[in-house]
Amino acid sequence: MAGAVSVSAVSVGVRRYAPCAPLPVAMVLWLLSLRNVDLGGMGALGLLQVLPALYWIAVIVLTVGFVVTLRTPRLGQGWLAGYVLALIAIIHATPTLLYPTLRYAWAWKHVAIVDAMLHHNGLVPNAGDLDIYNQWPGFFLLNVAVLKVLGLSSPVAYAAWTPPFANALMLVPLLLIYRSVTTDRRIVWTGVWIYYSVSWIGQDYFSPQAFAFLLYAWLMALVLRRLPALARAPGEPAPGRPPDRSAHGARWHGGWGWSLVPVLLLDAVIVSSHQLTPLMVISGLALLMIPRRNRRVVLPPLVGALVLTAVWGATVARPYLSANLGTFVSSLASPDGNVASGFRSLGSAAPEQVLVGFVDRGLSGTVLLLAVACLVLRPWTRHTPFFWLFFSPLPLLAANAYGGEMLFRAYMFSLPAAGFLIGALVHPNRRGREAAPTRWSGPRKALLPVLMLALLAGLFFSYDSKEAMNYYTSDEVAAASWMIRNAPPGAAIVAVTGAVPGLDERYYEHYEVVLVSTPPAIQQLLVADPRSALFYSVGFVKPGTPAYLILSRAQTWELRLTGELPADTVARLGDAVSVTPGFTLVYRNADASVYRFVVS
Structure with a gap:
């Protein structure tokens, strides 16, 4: 009898944790696939041409395992976090593990700036065109401090690990942002997975942009967590607070007090590190101010962001802003040109890169269409902060071309909101609960992994196809x-x-x-x-x-x-x-x- 009970317990345990098995299997397959990769065989499609079939099998196994785990409520969310971290590793740690050196020319350039500051008391000497780094030095000075503490002579020793490290750090603020609106784990984790599956812009290398974007996510997480209840999914209380019993659920207002200090510190570092991200902070907070119920929470950080950005621009960054004021003003008069500047001609590129260009545009268009579809088909999402954050890059997109990159940066800053909206689209939510099963539930369940794999296919095309020149x-x-x-x-x-x-x-x-x-x-x-x-x-x-x-x-x-x-x-x-x-x-x-x- 004791033996039968023991066997039964083992059987229950196996059934309980079977959905978790794809995670270690996928990781083993991935690591095995990286053996003997012939980097010299890279051509016009980069890593896509040399990664073996085992690598792609690992991606499929991981995706299917994630969906199964997502649909198994008895499994803790730690398993879902494990799947997401594994996805980050497969996407972003693969080049780091394969390449003997740091990839991408701009990463090397930023290494050179850090080295210059390290040996010249925190300044970029004889800067010329590089004087912009003296006017937004935060990221570089932080690295100088890290080098001195660690006793290193150059950041090249760790810069190669920036993409996987930065993306892994992004997971925490993403979870805080999504959970500020709903506790439905399906929406939260699907949104997180989608975010990493469509983030193809490649601004996660060793750069001020990657650093400032991470801080932007933390800042928004701190603000969104304090918004009143109507800014959340129907029927869900503010995180960590009792349900709102008022007639409309919108009378809770929390003062900031000392808790505003971390928000302002984050913004101060952003303002000192990057030109564009402070403006994205202001644009996002300004749009969050539109619903009256948000104003008491959003106004203090918005005023702080405006003051910090203005003071920095009038002092440290004044030379750059003065020299480019005419360009900024002329850009305001041509919003259509600012948007169109991101659509570069593909006619002179290699045929394979023309294909990649169309994949980039198709992936981006699909993401935006799915997010808009959510706003139409899931009315409750229009009453959440993600409606405003999704559209928050548009004012800057219309105002400036940012060297032809504003379209890409607008896409990047809209992605956290877009990921959540796509998660809400594929998981119907009725007052915080799952909708009753329908005759379409079966096909919908089958389509979810297909959608995830299709988006990942677009990501790999966009992210890995230029590695012949980045490696x-x-x-x-x-x-x-x-x-x-x-x-x-x-x-x-x-x-x-x-x-x-x-x-x-x-x-x-x-x-x-x-x-x-x-x-x-x-x-x-x-x-x-x-x-x-x-x-x-x-x-x-x-x-x-x-x-x-x-x-x-x-x-x-x-x-x-x-x-x-x-x-x-x-x-x-x-x-x-x-x-x-x-x-x-x-x-x-x-x-x-x-x-x-x-x-x-």
Whole structure:
């Protein structure tokens, strides 16, 4: 009898935790899939071409397991958190584990800025165009402090882990934001999963934007948690407070007191770290102020955000704002142009990247359509803060092009709200409870994992398809490092594109020329006569100055993928200088070459 009871208990335990089994299985499959990945086989679709079938099987197993666990109420939400963290690892830790070096040119640039501040008492010396980092230094100074505490010489030691780390940290404020509106775990966790499944913009690398966006999420979480009950799902009390017994559920008003201090501190760090995010904070809070019931809660942080942003702009950031005031004013007069600036022509890109461009637009459009569909089909969501937060980037989208990136940033800042709305769309909620089963319940349950996998497919296309130019081999890093170390102060550094790791290192000692960013006349000459274009590009440098030209694998791939210049430009330039007197090959390895010449 005792044996039978024991077997029965084991059987119950197995049935209880069976939905959790896909999590460890998926993680093992993922780790096994990363063995012997041939990074040299990456082509016009990046990692998509070299990740093995086992990797994609792990994604499917993880997604199905998440849906099953979501539908098993007896399992604690810790399991759901485990599935989400596993998804973050599969998406964002894969490049970090596979690549021997830090990926992405802008991450290397930010490493160079931190290094400069570390060695120059917190300032970017001889800044020129980089003076913007002196005017918004918060992120960089924080890293300088971290380096001093840890005894490190450069953030490159940990910068590669920023994408998985930043996305994992984002989970906590996301949960706080979603739970400020509903306690329905299906909506909350589906919204979280959707958020990570459609966040393809790629602003999670080592950057002030990633840092400020995380703080933005925390700030909004603190504000939303204090909103009155009518700002939440029908029938659900404010978190941590008794249900509202008033006639309309809207008479609760909480003063901020000392609890406003963390909100203002978060905003102060945001204001000192990034140009755009403080404006997104103001726009979001301003729209949350529209419902009268929210005003007592939202007004203090909104006033604080306005004051902090204005003071910073009038003092530390005044040089940049004064120099660009005319551009800001002219942008206000062309809202259609600001929106259209994000729709770049795909005609010159590689055919595979044209496909990726359409996938990007399709994924973004699908997300926005599903979110709007929720607002139409789930009326209660229109009375929540997510209605306002979803549309909060629109004023800034209409006001400024932000270098052609505002459309992407608007999408990014709308994603937390969009994720929740899609979660509410696929899980009908009736006064905080699940709707009664209908004849459509079965098909809906089958469609949920299909929708999740379809969105993830779009994410992988968008997020991993440019890795041929974002990935740097050890040889490329070695070549760039050798060039920067050996170029004497005052020398000119020339590259065809910015896809050179460490190109900005010790920038204050060198002139820097990126040929793809030169005036159109020089670019046209580069196509017709690469050698002459090279000399024209350094014409502003004093004659007799030594110059170094670096040609590398990633630069070739950037031109192939983007089409900014003919794909063979790097090879043709290399052929031209290799037979030209005065050019000396001073360094070469499998993926990069460095030539030295003298400006004449």
